[in-house]
Amino acid sequence: MEEGFCKREGEPWRVLEFYSGIGGMRYSIMRARVSATMVEAFDINDKANDVYEFNFGHRPYQGNIENLTAAELDKFGAHAWLLSPPCQPYTRQGLQKDSSDARASSFLKILELISHTLHPPLMLFVENVVGFETSDTHKQMMEILVKTGFVTQEYILSPLQFGVPYSRPRYFCLAKRRPSSFQDPHFNNQLLWTPRPLLGHYDSTTMVEHDQSNAKWENLIQSCEPVENFLELKTSSNQSEMESDFFDESSVSALGCEALEKKAEGNESCISFLDQYIVPLSLIERWGSAMGILTSCCIANGILDYYRYVKGTGSLLATVQPERKGKVSSLKEQGLRYFTPREVANLHSFPEDFHFPQHISLRQQYALLGNSLSAAVVAPLLRYLFTEPS
Known part of the structure; x- marks a missing residue:
């Protein structure tokens, strides 16, 4: 040498x-x-x-x-x-x-x-x-x-x-x-x-x-920016609960990425952009105790890698906050959703001009971001x- x-x-x-x-x-x-x-x-x-x-x-x-x-x-x-x-x-x-x-x-x-x-x-x-x-x-x-x-x-x-x-x-x-x-x-x-x-x-x-x-x-x-600064759309305390009736447990994998993709493709005319990231109610009922829930004022945990496991895959975002002080909402009432791939990229501090090619599926995007x-x-x-x- x-x-x-x-x-x-x-x-x-x-x-x-x-x-x-x-x-x-x-x-x-x-x-x-x-x-x-x-x-x-x-x-x-x-x-x-x-x-x-x-x-x-x-x-x-x-x-x-x-x-x-x-x-x-x-x-x-x-x-x-x-x-x-x-x-x-x-x-x-x-x-x-x-x-x-x-x-x-x-x-x-x-x-x-x-x-x-x-x-x-x-x-x-x-x-x-x-x-x-x-x-x-x-x-x-x-x-x-x-x-x-x-x-x-x-x-x-x-x-x-x-x-x-x-x-x-x-x-x-x-x-x-x-x-x-x-x-x-x-x-x-x-x-x-x-x-x-x-x-x-x-x-x-x-x-x-x-x-x-x-x-x-x-x-x-206390010295961190609020999570909402990293979101594609801000959450609202008055936001109505999002519906996710188009999900069913038979069509979702561990955390539903395949279902998210299929349902989003087939319901583009009736769902909003963020609707495709709502956590299926069936998964909340089955795995709610293992899910990490946060509001816009908390911190995200884990790797935000949703494509494989329920446990240890990071936080879910509560998009609906209690309307009355002291009110405790059930998980079903909190409008839980996954962070979008763009939001995970934001938390990774990737620049705004970072993008995925169109052929990279949602499941693949989460997996690749989880490894970054x-x-x-x-x-x-x-x-x-x-x-x-x-």
Whole structure:
């Protein structure tokens, strides 16, 4: 392994985007205002690549990245690698097979190639679910990074800490290869639960925080924007209860995406835009106790990924508020609906010009958004990573 490609003053950073999905990393680096050229993106999901190409005009490499060689990576001349590998090996709803899961092997293969490249990257950025930091895959990653001369700073952060009313903590690893260093090396090789170093606050007495409770983050609600600012249409306390008679349990899947699509297609003349997102009454009766309900003044939780499960898929929005103070409405009276894909994109802090191609189904939109990330969180991390010490 030799020195990485040197960056000339004024030259944009050259970046490789692994597991590019629908472009969350690219939107984040744009939001961070980092001068960068995305040299290549890689993703095996053809639908994700359709969305990426639709928005950026470039189709990611769709082959198996396990087949990439060190020589092929050298040809890109990249200064930085951004990686958001599959989270299923580490999620509570997955099999938790960790590094023995086939979906973890491509990530480890890419990391192992670092030592075989003639021009290794100067920086790495890794994103995954909370739980990854205690995994065997994480242990192997850190061993590889130490062996190849990288120093790291790790974070577990939530959009709540950046003013977004969305509780979704994620793990992040920032790595720089020596002699490069972070703006404040005091936090090297530590796991932080605070974004303060990213914001230029380097008080070492308060930086390393290990309070992992949701209550700590939810205390930030007062500083967050209201959820209604992220909605396509504002909710109203006087709004009449929406009807959803065109739903029936026999035609809905776990959370009804197929029914939403079919019913919306067949009832365009008689339903409003948001009617297609109303939660079927049959699902409320059956799964109401497992549903996370919020009003326009609360925070959204989870991944807002409605296409597979009832439990753990995020919040539902109550569109009808009690008319009288102290009145308790039943779930059936609250006009529950799903967040629309555009609203989920808003909570991810994606720009207004992000769109899905027409052929991407509602189910696919939710799945792709559920696998994406918060640009509001990742942008400050990338800005911090790409900033050289003064």
